[in-house]
Amino acid sequence: EADIYQTPRYLVIGTGKKITLECSQTMGHDKMYWYQQDPGMELHLIHYSYGVNSTEKGDLSSESTVSRIRTEHFPLTLESARPSHTSQYLCASSGTGGRTEAFFGQGTRLTVV
């Protein structure tokens, strides 16, 4: 059972609003990731972090920003939401050593109207 949590699960918000998607993990993982999932199922990496105060942009350009002030917490922020930001956002974390697989949260389905 993965100990990684995302809130909210669903969010409907108006254009221009600022939003923060929360992601927390209790596994002590150094690596954390944000993926954006299209309706067609494909996942695209938009942000990743290898540890506290380390953040990098992923392969898919995104207007969102992230921060990593604590190991367990990796929030994603959109300063001004637009309808094009409507998507499913998935947070994941992975450790080092024997088990390398990423554990995923339940996701946040964001709808911008």
Next chain:
Amino acid sequence: SQELEQSPQSLIVQEGKNLTINCTSSKTLYGLYWYKQKYGEGLIFLMMLQKGGEEKSHEKITAKLDEKKQQSSLHITASQPSHAGIYLCGADYTGTASKLTFGTGTRLQVTL
């Protein structure tokens, strides 16, 4: 991602039938991860295959990695309704077991 192609895109099988999903990479794989996703939820890890070619089984699911072809297959024996969902393969192209590149996904339906 065009680097990683999954086939078929969708699959409908009758309960009890066997099925295979393929994942083909255009680049060298350091590792290949299989995940399952229920609609609208997160991904559940199934199996990880190492570079060099490997085969793993868990319950009725077997996954293989063919290093020569840079291709992985996921085989389900005697499918059940609980197998329904979206299957995604994720490629490790960096050797760091992080920043996976995901395939396009295969949607599996199992009919009674």
